Amino acid sequence: MIITFLGTAASSPTATRGLPSVAVRRKDQLFLFDCGEGTQRQIIIARIGLISELKIFVSHIHGDHVLGLPGLFQSMSLFNRTAPLKLYGPTGLGDFVKTFLDSPKFSLTFPIEIREVDEGIIYSEKEYLIKTAWVEHTIPTLAFAIIENQRPGIFYPERAEALNIPKGPLWSKLQKEGKINLGRKIIRSDQVTGPPRSGRKVVYSADTRPCESILKLAEEADVLIYEATFDDKLSKKANEMYHSTPSQAAKIAKEANVKRLILTHIGGRYFNSEKLLEKARLIFPKIDVAEDFMEIEVLYTD
Amino acid sequence: MIITFLGTAASSPTATRGLPSVAVRRKDQLFLFDCGEGTQRQIIIARIGLISELKIFVSHIHGDHVLGLPGLFQSMSLFNRTAPLKLYGPTGLGDFVKTFLDSPKFSLTFPIEIREVDEGIIYSEKEYLIKTAWVEHTIPTLAFAIIENQRPGIFYPERAEALNIPKGPLWSKLQKEGKINLGRKIIRSDQVTGPPRSGRKVVYSADTRPCESILKLAEEADVLIYEATFDDKLSKKANEMYHSTPSQAAKIAKEANVKRLILTHIGGRYFNSEKLLEKARLIFPKIDVAEDFMEIEVLYTD
Numbered sequence: 001m002i003i004t005f006l007g008t009a010a011s012s013p014t015a016t017r018g019l020p021s022v023a024v025r026r027k028d029q030l031f032l033f034d035c036g037e038g039t040q041r042q043i044i045i046a047r048i049g050l051i052s053e054l055k056i057f058v059s060h061i062h063g064d065h066v067l068g069l070p071g072l073f074q075s076m077s078l079f080n081r082t083a084p085l086k087l088y089g090p091t092g093l094g095d096f097v098k099t100f101l102d103s104p105k106f107s108l109t110f111p112i113e114i115r116e117v118d119e120g121i122i123y124s125e126k127e128y129l130i131k132t133a134w135v136e137h138t139i140p141t142l143a144f145a146i147i148e149n150q151r152p153g154i155f156y157p158e159r160a161e162a163l164n165i166p167k168g169p170l171w172s173k174l175q176k177e178g179k180i181n182l183g184r185k186i187i188r189s190d191q192v193t194g195p196p197r198s199g200r201k202v203v204y205s206a207d208t209r210p211c212e213s214i215l216k217l218a219e220e221a222d223v224l225i226y227e228a229t230f231d232d233k234l235s236k237k238a239n240e241m242y243h244s245t246p247s248q249a250a251k252i253a254k255e256a257n258v259k260r261l262i263l264t265h266i267g268g269r270y271f272n273s274e275k276l277l278e279k280a281r282l283i284f285p286k287i288d289v290a291e292d293f294m295e296i297e298v299l300y301t302d
Numbered sequence: 303m304i305i306t307f308l309g310t311a312a313s314s315p316t317a318t319r320g321l322p323s324v325a326v327r328r329k330d331q332l333f334l335f336d337c338g339e340g341t342q343r344q345i346i347i348a349r350i351g352l353i354s355e356l357k358i359f360v361s362h363i364h365g366d367h368v369l370g371l372p373g374l375f376q377s378m379s380l381f382n383r384t385a386p387l388k389l390y391g392p393t394g395l396g397d398f399v400k401t402f403l404d405s406p407k408f409s410l411t412f413p414i415e416i417r418e419v420d421e422g423i424i425y426s427e428k429e430y431l432i433k434t435a436w437v438e439h440t441i442p443t444l445a446f447a448i449i450e451n452q453r454p455g456i457f458y459p460e461r462a463e464a465l466n467i468p469k470g471p472l473w474s475k476l477q478k479e480g481k482i483n484l485g486r487k488i489i490r491s492d493q494v495t496g497p498p499r500s501g502r503k504v505v506y507s508a509d510t511r512p513c514e515s516i517l518k519l520a521e522e523a524d525v526l527i528y529e530a531t532f533d534d535k536l537s538k539k540a541n542e543m544y545h546s547t548p549s550q551a552a553k554i555a556k557e558a559n560v561k562r563l564i565l566t567h568i569g570g571r572y573f574n575s576e577k578l579l580e581k582a583r584l585i586f587p588k589i590d591v592a593e594d595f596m597e598i599e600v601l602y603t604d
Contacts, residue, residue: 011377011380012342012376012377012380012381013342013343013346013377014343014346015343015346015347018343019373037339037340037342037343037369037370037372037373038339038340038343040314040315040339041315041316041317041320041339041340044315044316044317045317061405061406062406062408063372063373063376063406063408064373064376066406067339067369067372067373067376067406068339070339070365070369071321071339071365071366071369074314074365074366074369075313075314075315078313078314079314092405092406095405096405096406099401099402099404099405100401100402100405102401103363103394103397103398103401103402104363104364104365104368104369104394104398106364106365
């Protein structure tokens with residue numbers, strides 16, 4: 001999985017930070033988390049193809065997180081996209097999309113499937129699922145987790161040979177399906193493989209106060225992407241405005257036992273990322289501030 | 303007057319061109335022509351202050367020309383603008399603005415005065431006026447001209463002295479107001495000044511086919527900003543899509559006797575500006591292709 005930060009500003013863009021959007025590429029799929037104004041251009045600059053298997057996840061219906069959708073849809077129509085586009089977000093997402101499809105009028109060349117979702121597992125397929133949690137912002141706001149399923153354990157050829165399983169398709173069938181018939185014997189995969197290996201987990205939380213639900217959703221994540229609209233000195237203001245500070249983010253990362261924390265949704269007044277992290281790094285050392293176009297590869301850990 | 307090209311792409315942005323918007327600064331006033339997605343960020347990068355005396359002119363209600371308005375208004379509210387904002391454009395502009403003020407909901411901190419205008423003089427004050435013309439595009443589309451009034455002629459002190467006008471405030475009163483009483487005599491300004499000097503004229507035309515009305519509006523302009531969505535080889539397609547080519551723009555510039563032609567709204571397939579101008583330059587030599595953040599100072603010519 002490759003995470004690309006397309007826009008890392010809060011509320012208003014700056015010369016160096018575009019409005020919120022994060023792309024995650026996994027195999028032949030593209031997930032887009034939020035779509036602030038200018039996202040379509042950031043996608044072009046980052047050379048991310050708008051492939052067929054595109055899913056967009058909207059955290060909440062505030063302008064800075066959604067105003068890139070109309071232009072993105074118009075450009076995709078201009079380039080004659082035909083594959084369905086899947087869009088997930090809180091109640092109100094459908095109305096917002098309907099509104100901008102009516103004014104200014106334009107014709108979509110592809111179907112949009114909008115799902116206004118609640119918290120829980122909102123999508124699953126063979127290799128991964130998407131889970132959401134309500135977080136604490138001024139309007140209903142979702143955080144999202146991409147959670148891969150466990151992968152089969154490592155296959156040990158010497159064990160398969162010892163059991164007289166002929167080398168070839170039966171080996172991979174055994175590893176993937178868990179058991180095979182060999183003559184009158186049933187052979188289980190745990191006789192020839194190590195324990196199942198863990199999948200990866202990436203969690204995206206946009207605007208929120210620190211809360212129990214994001215802590216739970218973030219548990220054991222490989223990467224937690226979390227907001228830092230205000231610095232530590234402004235924690236009172238952050239709380240009033242339903243936002244977070246770097247140290248609050250670091251505490252969540254520590255308690256949730258994540259492997260890496262990336263701060264985004266950075267307030268326009270902050271130019272020095274290192275200064276923003278001074279205190280937070282003492283709480284949780286594997287912390288960074290996202291910059292536009294920063295890329296992170298999420299590797300398997302076993 | 304300083305013209306700044308904020309976005310010079312047609313329809314979709316590219317890595318190097320943002321969506322359409324042109325800023326013109328004149329004294330303490332800012333005029334914005336069109337406001338494609340991303341304009342608010344281009345304004346920040348170009349270091350153009352969003353001063354009180356801001357007027358926005360919208361050529362037509364196509365997404366690539368207006369989708370920057372919602373985010374611009376939200377950011378101006380975030381920065382607590384209170385001065386009224388004046389918005390001019392064709393029928394439908396009011397509905398479009400109303401729509402995006404409702405979804406996603408947000409509160410403006412300043413009043414917006416929307417004027418859906420027809421062709422003719424849509425605004426005038428002491429030093430300049432704004433004139434529009436309907437051009438030929440797929441939906442009602444306006445071109446705009448900033449036309450300065452004539453300035454008083456050059457003042458010749460030796461003539462004033464010869465007429466025994468005391469040096470001081472009477473001199474400037476005579477130049478500005480056209481006549482003064484001196485004892486029982488009336489002195490007219492043409493006794494002490496040269497002929498009135500011309501003002502400047504800047505014309506902005508977005509999407510259009512070549513047409514009589516833009517030719518007329520552009521007459522004797524200091525700068526004509528005009529679209530070139532397609533190259534000369536695609537003139538048939540340009541015509542079908544109600545757009546123009548560089549040579550068509552050059553012909554208009556020549557016939558209208560403008561001083562300088564700047565092409566903008568450049569199709570995404572063109573990377574080499576010089577190549578785009580090969581033929582057009584033979585028709586009208588004072589031609590350039592706009593690039594994002596290009597600035598042009600429009601000087602008085604006499």
